[in-house]
Amino acid sequence: MAEPASLATRGSDFARLATKINEAGLLDRRPVYYAVRGAIVAASFVGGWALFVWVGDSWLQLLVAVVLAVVFTQVGFIAHDLGHRQVFRTRRTSDLVGMLVGNLGIGLGWGWWNTKHNKHHANPNHEDHDPDVSPAVIVWSEDQVSRSRGLPRFIAKRQALWFFPLLTLEAWHLHVASVKAVFQPETKRRRTEGALLLAHFVLYFGAVFAVLPFGKALLFLIVHQGVFGVYLGCSFAPNHKGMPVLTAEDKLDFLRKQVLTSRNVRGGVVTDIALGQLNYQIEHHLFPNMPAPNLRKAQPIVRRYCEEIGVSYLETGLFRSYGQALRHLHDVGAALR
Structure with a gap:
């Protein structure tokens, strides 16, 4: 990858880009956008559960499970934006709403997820520091393969x-x-988070088993949680999977560390909505607190700047991004075949 900037000047590369972004006003809050988006997602959440109650004891509930999985993922996207303080300026308000949306809404622990996600942003695709590429089940590098055991x-x-x-x-x-x-x-607000998680699971499982007989209830849970997991994974996988995995030997400045390990996904409005605008992953990693609707506007500025300083900027289609990720996983495991 061409990197003509010297070590002495690399530290200022991001500063110059940040100046361009600030001058364009792209870090300014978008309260109207988030008010409208939040209202739509909240209405979809309530409407999805109302549909669940209305359909009642029917095999059509499996379709409702898919609908609710999509809604849960969209709620997760809002929780993500709250975690980066894209919505509210203060941490207190972001944490309060985040716990309601995450813990109570979809059963996702706010404090745990934020801590993990911040570690990811600090060292994306770093095999020693990014929890998203830890070899818990999947292995992401040949070195991890050589050290892997068991499952x-x-x-x-x-x-x-x-x-x-x-x-x-x-x-x-x-x-x-x-x-x-x-x-x-070490978890902050353990009682509050625990109480909200407990409330979520009591309401969630209580509603499912109150409306559906045991067998259908189990199938509903399998479909709902399964599609929820696949949708989340398919939204986050294109961003870094298949991109370079960093080690302690890699010495990169902030801009290169974020850009070279991230991948953007091309698409229009539908892709933006489906992926929670995380398809602008390069811009998001460079400016995590940038409101989501501004990422599309920041893209041409960032891409042009990367071209000027000789930093590789990868953008591809959605299905090609999955192909790149799967090829990487296949190649990493080659030594074991």
């Missing part, structure tokens, strides 16, 4: 084939990790 080593042989089936368990993993975090001493 990760078994999965790694054919992990490209396992990837999407494993995503059906992702929502359950997030719920379990959220509950575990409540019992960790």
